Every structure is written in C-alpha cells, then in structure tokens.
Amino acid sequence: MTDHEQDNRVDLTPYQAAGGLEGLTKLVDEFYVNMDTLPEAQTIRNMHAKDLTEARKKLTYFLSGWLGGPMLFQQHYGPISIPGAHKRFPIGYEERDAWLLCMERALAAQPYSPELKDYLLAALSIPAERIRQVNAREI
C-alpha cells in the first residue's frame, strides 16, 4: 500500500493518516522551518525562544493526541488548554494567519492526499481562531 492509498482509508484516525509520530515530526519540522524563514512569520517567530527544539517537540506531541494518537503532550507535560497556553502572546488576525500560513506550506510539502491536507488545515484553523478570540477577549 502506498502512502496515498493509506491516507484515503476511512478507518484510519487522522493521526495514522498523517503518518503517525514520524509523519507528524516531519510536518512540525517543516512548519518551524517556515516560521524561521517566511517574512510573514517574523513577528510570531520572535515570540518563540531562539532554540525551537522544545517548541517542535511540544507541538508534535500535542498534535499526536489531538489527532487521535497517543496523548504524548499530557503524558510528558501535563494538562493543556490551547487558548490558555497562548494568552501571554499578542495574537491577532495577522499572527493567526501567519501561523496558518506556516502550516499550510508545511502540509503542502507532505505526501498526504489533498483531502487530508484540506482537512488538517481546516481543523487547525479552529483552535487558531479561538486563540485570537480569547486574546481579543471576544469570548
């Protein structure tokens, strides 16, 4: 079975369709390469520590559980609220869109079906928008 056939199977979790921990590690690595290099992402890159090792690990672990795989973030770091974890950063429309742009480009570089890429970007847009709303005190 090829990667493309595999991620079209209806009985797979999004975690499995995304290639499990190995696939998510590649996705998150690419995401942070984009954050490091895209001019649109400079503001959000500056919110992060110089060394992105821990940020990469945390996002990979979070996505694992969030997409139906092992709850690695909680196992290693304890409970998390995504809006709560971002309250200390000034995240408005531009910052939200820059984050999603890094993710869209990272998804484009993965061997996923177009359907899976669209699904993941749409799914991630929801917590990204929620972070913006909570920071703007809209909710």
Ligand code: HEM
């Ligand atoms: C809306 C745009 C977003 C921006 C600008 C943003 C930015 C950040 C920043 C600056 C950090 C701290 C990194 C550090 O300590 O060096 C962080 C942590 C984190 N972000 Fe985001 N983020 C965004 C959206 C998201 C989304 C949508 C998710 C998950 C679906 C996410 C998951 C995480 C996780 C799991 C952490 C680690 C939290 C912790 O340290 O406890 N982020 N983010």
